[in-house]
Amino acid sequence: MKNAAGALLSSIQLDRNSRVSVSVQLYQALRELILSGGLRAGDRIPATRTLAKETGVSRTTVIDAVDRLVAEGMLVSKVGAGTYVSDTLESQRPPQIVNDTETTNVPKPRLSYTISHAQESFAPRAWLPHKAGSFVTALPALDAFPVAHWSRISARHMRGERGLVMGYGEPKGFAPLRRAIAMHLKALKGITCDPEQIYITTGAQQAFSLIGRLFLNPGDRVWMENPGASGARNALLSEGAELVPVDVDAEGIVVEDGLKKAPHFRLAFVTPSHQQPLGHVMSLARRFALLQAVEDAQGFVVEDDYDGEFYFGNSPQPALRSIDTGERVIFVGTFSKSLFPSLRLGFTVVPHRMIEAFDRLFASWVSGPPTMTQAIVADFMDEGHFATHIRMMRRLYKARFDTLMEASEVLKGAIDVQPTSGGFHTPAFLASELDEAKVIAQAAERDVTLAPLSRYCLAPIEQKGFALGFGSATPEEIRKGVDVLRDLPEVRKKLV
Numbered sequence: 001m002k003n004a005a006g007a008l009l010s011s012i013q014l015d016r017n018s019r020v021s022v023s024v025q026l027y028q029a030l031r032e033l034i035l036s037g038g039l040r041a042g043d044r045i046p047a048t049r050t051l052a053k054e055t056g057v058s059r060t061t062v063i064d065a066v067d068r069l070v071a072e073g074m075l076v077s078k079v080g081a082g083t084y085v086s087d088t089l090e091s092q093r094p095p096q097i098v099n100d101t102e103t104t105n106v107p108k109p110r111l112s113y114t115i116s117h118a119q120e121s122f123a124p125r126a127w128l129p130h131k132a133g134s135f136v137t138a139l140p141a142l143d144a145f146p147v148a149h150w151s152r153i154s155a156r157h158m159r160g161e162r163g164l165v166m167g168y169g170e171p172k173g174f175a176p177l178r179r180a181i182a183m184h185l186k187a188l189k190g191i192t193c194d195p196e197q198i199y200i201t202t203g204a205q206q207a208f209s210l211i212g213r214l215f216l217n218p219g220d221r222v223w224m225e226n227p228g229a230s231g232a233r234n235a236l237l238s239e240g241a242e243l244v245p246v247d248v249d250a251e252g253i254v255v256e257d258g259l260k261k262a263p264h265f266r267l268a269f270v271t272p273s274h275q276q277p278l279g280h281v282m283s284l285a286r287r288f289a290l291l292q293a294v295e296d297a298q299g300f301v302v303e304d305d306y307d308g309e310f311y312f313g314n315s316p317q318p319a320l321r322s323i324d325t326g327e328r329v330i331f332v333g334t335f336s337k338s339l340f341p342s343l344r345l346g347f348t349v350v351p352h353r354m355i356e357a358f359d360r361l362f363a364s365w366v367s368g369p370p371t372m373t374q375a376i377v378a379d380f381m382d383e384g385h386f387a388t389h390i391r392m393m394r395r396l397y398k399a400r401f402d403t404l405m406e407a408s409e410v411l412k413g414a415i416d417v418q419p420t421s422g423g424f425h426t427p428a429f430l431a432s433e434l435d436e437a438k439v440i441a442q443a444a445e446r447d448v449t450l451a452p453l454s455r456y457c458l459a460p461i462e463q464k465g466f467a468l469g470f471g472s473a474t475p476e477e478i479r480k481g482v483d484v485l486r487d488l489p490e491v492r493k494k495l496v
């Protein structure tokens with residue numbers, strides 16, 4: 001190959017051990033040369049026979065690659081005259097951007113005002129863990145999941161009617177699943193609702209986003225428990241919310257504080273059955289005060305019941321939604337805790353007056369979770385496995401919680417683990433003279449993950465400490481985790 005194009009083409013390296021076929025590699029290399037300007041408009045490509053000889057591949061392989069570029073319009077074949085780089089590339093070649101982390105002159109895309117503003121208040125590190133461990137939050141007991149029932153139901157659906165689980169599903173969610181959820185809510189939460197009020201989402205986070213999208217104008221004020229849920233915080237911020245951090249005490253959100261800071265609010269986000277992350281159950285008085293406040297503001301409450309199935313205390317409170325006579329509560333549930341998080345399956349129960357708006361949203365563009373997944377969960381519930389699983393997990397989480405409380409006696413004075421009455425995480429308060437960041441770093445060096453309370457705070461709080469998960473670890477792992485904490489240099493300062 002004597003011309004300039006020939007010299008460039010001889011630089012092509014083909015890897016015969018690659019899983020990508022040689023023909024595809026050659027096609028990609030030629031394409032890259034054309035797009036990067038190495039081969040210019042009008043350059044003649046050597047004859048396929050010559051190319052085959054130079055690159056050491058068969059002529060058929062070269063013809064495959066060249067034909068593909070001719071079909072794409074990058075090369076043009078002229079009968080009797082050879083193959084050339086298309087002239088189109090002269091006038092219409094897009095500017096070339098070097099994808100190099102060192103390159104500083106490439107302008108960043110201009111983000112929307114809403115997102116730029118939201119990012120300033122995003123909770124740091126809101127993504128959730130996938131690996132179980134002593135104090136890992138948010139993960140249920142994956143070791144205790146009844147995989148056999150799940151596999152059997154799943155196989156049955158694969159053999160069943162294909163259109164049902166392989167076609168596009170019903171926009172608001174698989175009807176049998178919505179019916180099963182309505183029954184479950186009645187039995188467990190005292191919520192009476194029509195399946196038509198239920199919308200299936202890809203987890204609670206998607207429900208929060210959709211609620212925000214439907215009801216918020218940029219700058220609308222949203223009460224947010226402080227400390228509070230970090231995923232919901234980011235979802236609502238992304239929809240334009242102006243979040244108002246509202247204090248939390250042992251009875252739940254302090255309504256008085258919310259009224260003082262923002263009497264005119266559009267939404268209030270709360271976790272009444274198990275405050276995230278402090279673990280309190282909202283008192284009945286506070287529930288009524290909150291309902292009165294939203295009625296006065298003509299707003300709505302978003303009730304996030306993320307782990308409410310696992311209440312193991314003495315006197316369960318019914319859902320806020322169950323005492324909402326004014327149609328002001330939007331209930332959000334998830335299967336991330338009651339089954340497992342990778343399902344990406346949640347739901348929202350909306351007041352009657354919102355059905356039309358939600359129906360239109362879901363029918364227009366919302367893409368929900370796979371129908372296959374929904375169908376498996378519907379059967380899992382209808383056959384009674386869900387109720388059994390919840391009963392067993394409630395006992396198991398209580399046992400794991402008791403182990404944590406008992407083992408953590410040795411930490412008293414340095415790290416005080418707080419009692420809770422449900423779910424599978426509880427706060428642990430750190431003595432004021434100890435350094436939270438040091439404890440986290442020293443624990444991480446020993447492979448123990450701690451979630452600081454500050455991660456849940458929209459506005460700083462005085463209390464230092466951690467949210468300790470106890471759901472995904474065995475009692476032995478929990479005890480080992482406590483031993484690790486006891487031996488941390490920063491913790492020892494206070495224990496000895």
Ligand SMILES: Cc1ncc(COP(=O)(O)O)c(C=O)c1O
Pocket residue numbers: 128138202203204205206229230231271276304306333334335336341345346
């Ligand atoms: C407060 C809260 N709500 C909801 C969820 C569940 O979100 P999703 O259903 O999107 O997994 C979590 C997950 O940890 C959470 O902490």
